[in-house]
Amino acid sequence: MTDITLHHAHQTRSMRSLWLLHELRVPFKTVVHAFGKNLRSAEYLALNPSGRVPALEIDGETLFETGAITQYLCERFPEANMGRAAGDPERASWLVWVHFAETITQHCAALTQQHVALYEDHMRSPIVMKLEAARIGKCYAALEERLQGRDYLLDSGFSATDVSCGYSVYSGQHFTKIDGYPLLEAWYQRVTARPAFQASLPPVGERLYPQDFFEIPS
Template identity: 40%
Template sequence: MIRLHHVAFSRSFRVLWLLEELGLEYEVIHYDIRDGSLRGAFQELSPAGRVPALETGDQVLFESGAIHEYLTETYPRAGLGRAAGTIQRARFLEMLHFAETMAGCIEQLNMQHVFLRDPAQASAMVIKLVTARLAGTLKALERLLEGQAFLLADGFSAADTMMGFNLFAAPYFVPLDGLAGLLAYRARLEARPAYGRARARDGAQKFYDRAFYPVPELGA
């Protein structure tokens, strides 16, 4: 039995999507980030109290990048990883970790714009700096995609399920207008049947109450 501990529209969607791409049977345990269910007993599965956590057999894994490496190595016939010694191995690992660099910016903006209990505690300067950093990673990603359909030159991989989710969350803070390459890449990801199946099992997002969160005026 494979069991995914999941919050809708969070980074655990990466693993949900990868499980669909691998064609595996699994159960989804849903949580709400605001109701305290990720504290207490859940921390026995994920010490930081964060999704994803993946139960498989007699072990539990946390951290979406590690789960991606584990699943692609455990189910290599799907061709979604790149084995050690192959030409694309270094780029595969690089993209897994670059996805988390970008996601870290999104997480900081989520905290500033959405999750602070007292919105007055948000820092306009921090938001400005992190938004600029996120925009820089998006522009870099578009350059990395030039001339190819997916993150790896030899085709779709689990690096795309790691990175692709960011392109659905980042536009709440940085418009993708003018980044035609990223928009085309996102459309290719959306067109994948496994993505559609994963989205159907994902659940409704409860984070964002607006389509876009602008950088506030300094001093406001």
């Protein structure tokens, strides 16, 4: 049996890997870390040198970066059909949308810093908040365009692309709503209704984000 341990912090990028592991239906253990300085310990930095989550331990190997983890897990467990192998007609599209997820998340991370990590109002920049929120909107528009004529991001159906981008939209909606993107809204409802997504949500009282939506100050 494969030995898998995911190092996770609630509502962060590692939620993407947690969701995927649930979709793969493989046994794994989860180590939950608080979002903060404990990720800078020497012990944890040996797993992920950037001091961030996730880190994935699997049969003596350690991986970090969600895109790499997604590719590795999909190749390791192909029977779940979450990946698209080299030579598959959808391989290129699969790679694009798996990694486009991180384009969205970098803007979410900037806004998480502004709204959550910076505790004093004078530290925050309304200009940065507005710019990053607008950039998330542009990413939503790209997803809306991709979903023309499709239920999922690939013609063949649900895959790790939907997990990767689904987490990003989950995070992004704390800062930029998906109102006005009807195809994206319908897709988001489909993917977040899945039991694997529901299983990746934080327990009550353990959220990173203290509220569902953060207004941009004027």
